Amino acid sequence: MNQFETILVTGGAGYVGSLLVPQLLDKGHKVVVYDIMYFGNDFLPKDNPNLTVIEGDIRNAEKFGKACEGVDAVIHLACISNDTSFDLDEALSTTINLDAFEPMVIAAKAAGVKRFVYASTSSVYGVSEQPDVKEDHPLIPLTLYNDFKGQCEPRLFKHMDDNFTCVTIRPATVCGYAPRLRLDLSVNILTNHAITNGKITVFGGEQLRPNLNVKDMCRLYHLLMELPADKIQGKTYNAGYQNRSIMDIAKIVQKVVEEEFPEKAPIEIVTTPSDDKRSYHINSDKIREELGFEPQHTIEDAVRELCQAFREDKIPDSMDDDWYYNVRLMKKLGAK
DSSP: OOOOOOOEEEETTTTHHHHHHHHHHHTOOOEEEEHHHHTTTSOOOOOOOOOOOEOOOOHHHHHHHHHTTTTOOOEESSOSSSSHHHHHOOOHHHHIIITTHHHHHHHHTTTTTOOEEEEEEEGGGGGGOOSSTTTTTTOOOOSSSHHHHHHHHHHHHHBBBBBBEEEEEOOOOEESSOSSSOOOOOOHHHHHHHHHHSEEEESSSEEEEEEEEEEHHHHHHHHHSOOHHHHHEEEEEEEOEEEEEEHHHHHHHHHHHHHHHHHOOSOOOEEEEEOHHHHHHHBOHHHHHHHHOOOOOOOOHHHHHHHHHHHHOOOOTTTTGGGOOHHHHHHHTTOO
């Protein structure tokens, strides 16, 4: 018996949502997807009677509040994601990632939602020399994306009460295959280049990045729908593993792709300078000790899954189709 019968997923037609939503349906939940649909929704199981798909903008708090009627829990994934997307249109990113957030929380609570899960980001820590960045580390955002993600966390928690459970996750960079695939994230970028071009270009290389397989990201959201309120109320958790330098990730990709596509070997790794300074080593002991959550999938698994999807022709036109690249598609659409 599910604790929450109906779950609304903002951004449910995005990268993580496209994998999570069918899984929630398979677990017996009713699911409402609330999404602006920049990337379409043909990959969602729209023939499932327990799925409701709403094309909506989270900046419209009134429409969002109506969508929350009869909803038990919200998983908030929708945002203009990552730093490069912010460079596209600062005003768009500000209205969606910051200004819309608290009105949305208020609307959800007013509609009777009992639990609100917020996907922040581990990049709120910016650059840190600390060997292990834990949740109490100062937030030193380098970009507006990091800054706004961090600012929303206390805006959520001030609304929690006995009937409204709030929890924040700070995920690492997600990797691996999902139906609405992103090829603008580090592991996925390098894998695409290795398979398509037979060459991997590394920008910088020394920067440390924590990683999280998209399958584990979804497992964590399932867990947050199952745990009792007192376990997670007001908590913030890192969720990132395999802290690796970009160069180490490139070597993992090189090894796996050469194993999966021996005809493409040897795959060359080329380095080039980068002004991307973000580097941090996050510690996820807290979520393991308090919630028992540990990853079951690795960077290597993510690369193999992508190799399999390429082999099955699930990723056509991977370099040129804007659909795989958030900034390119939003530019093309003239997103406002």
